[in-house]
Amino acid sequence: MKVALLSDCYLPRLGGIEVQVHDLARHLREAGHEVEAFTATRSASGQRQVTEVIDGVPVHRLAIPLPGDLPVNPFxxxxLRRRLRSGGFDAAHVHMGVVSPFGMDSVRVxxxxxxxxxxxxxxxxxxxxxxxxxxxxxxxWSRRGVALxxxxxxxxxxxxxxxxxDVPVTVLPNGIDVRRWTPVDREPNDVVRVVTAMRLAARKRPVQLLEVMHRARELAAGVDLxxxxxxxxxxxxxxxxWVAExxxxxxxxxxxxxxxxxLHDEYVRSDLYIAPAELEAFGIAALEARTTGLPVVGPKRSGISEFVQDGVNGLLVDDDSEMAGAIARLAREAALRERMRAHNVHTQPDQAWPTVVEQTIALYERAERHAAAR
Structure with missing residues (x-):
């Protein structure tokens, strides 16, 4: 199958969508499919209208000069239509964020x-x-046959x-290369080390995390957290x-x-992972940490509930007060942390790339059936 992947954002920008779309392209290729990517993101060298090959994937860049190199191009x-028409593609896959003008234009094309x-x-x-x-x-889009x-x-x-x-909306999770996040044995820490990896943006709630940790330290008095x-x-x-104050x-x-x-080394050195964002659609960093063995603490209503089972390999909470309590509990109870770590070490996540590639191809086949019906 020859597939076009289309995304406003792509490498060299670094973020959840950018990395995931490129990883999907690589793993589709490894499964025997032909893949090309289309984006409104400029190249690492600053070129805006260029086709380059990254990890064997042709990347068509259709960017224009904008402040902050915004990945937007209304022109x-x-x-895009010319390249897609002449490309001989069997299916196309558009990746959307909250605001994705290039993605929306792509669907119309x-x-x-x-x-x-x-x-x-x-x-x-x-x-x-x-x-x-x-x-x-x-x-x-759904009425015109788009597979959502x-x-x-x-x-x-x-x-x-x-x-x-009556309209199916498939859950197509982000994928993870399990081999990259293999757990390793380590010596116990003298302190309880909590780790998180995130963009320090307001929606990720990094300052609120500091407040939560401050409260957790009070609740876990006597533990060096x-x-x-x-x-x-x-x-x-x-x-x-905040830290200074x-x-x-x-x-x-x-x-x-x-x-x-x-990041793998940082996770291996740590004792638990915290995911404070309430509007997290998935949480790939939390999944990576979970795959190295870390128990994960985060909101019940976020995407981490796809791979964190409360009380089994992490703790899911309703609010910041519960989050502080969960962190303090895991800080105090080394046996509980170790039981959750053992589960994560010996249980491969469902989101391993071979499984995600199979689910992705099934989504494309559904799109093909919809197109044939039209």
Whole structure:
């Protein structure tokens, strides 16, 4: 099968969608499929209108100069249409965030060409859902045969409300290379080390995490409980001010963004992972940490509920008060942490790439059936 993957954001930008779409392209190729990617993101060298090959995947860049290198190009559709028409593709897969103008243009172009089309949402629409429902494009796409999906049941739920119970919305999870996150034996820590990896943006709630950890330390009095926040972003200044105001430099470390290959080492050195974001559609970093063996603490209503079973390999909570209590409980109860770690070490996650590739091809086959019916 020859597949076109289309996404506003792509490498060299680093984020959940960018990395996942490229990883999907690589694993589809390894499964014997031909893949090309289309994006409004410029290249690492700054080129905006270029086709380059990354890990064997041709990447068509249709970007224009914009402040902050925003991945937006309202002039892309004619060239996109020409390349898709001449490309001999069997199916196309569009990847959507909350705001994805290139993705929306791509769907319109694909429907005009009659190409079997799948769309996956990597976000929880939440506050944007009323506007999206009013605009009505999700319903129109479904009526025209687009195969709809989302990365978790949490992300799929608002789509279900928009299109009605008779339209399937598949859960197509993010994938993980289990070999990259293999657990290893380690010596016990003298302290209880909590780790998280995130973009330091408001929706990820990094400052609220500091408040939660402050309360957890009070609840776990007598335990040396420390926090490692791996990431970079606009909330760094607010976090640094909080640390200074609360004299927390002794138990909070903000080393910045680490290369992906270094995250494994950080997880192996840690005791548990915290995922504070309430509007997390999936939480790939939490899944990676879980695969190395870490118990995960996070909200029940976030996408981590796809791979965290409360009381088995982590703790799911309703609010920040419960989150602080869960962290304190795991800090105090080493035996519980070790039982959860043993489960994670010996139980491979359902989101391993071979399984996700099979589910992805099934989504494309559904899109093909819809296109044939039209």
């Amino acid at each position: 892309a559709p004619p060239e 694909l429907l005009g060409l009659g190409l079997p089309t799948a769309v996956t949402w990597h976000c929880v629409l939440a506050w944007a859902a009323p506007a999206v429902r009013t605009l009505g494009y999700v319903g129109r 999906s989302a990365v978790s049941a949490v992300a799929a739920e608002p789509l279900h409300r928009m299109v009605g119970p 420390r926090l490692e926040v791996l990431g970079e972003g606009p909330q760094r200044g607010g976090m640094e001010r 609360h004299d927390a430099a002794g138990w909070v470390n903000l080393p910045g963004r680490l290369p992906r290959e270094h």
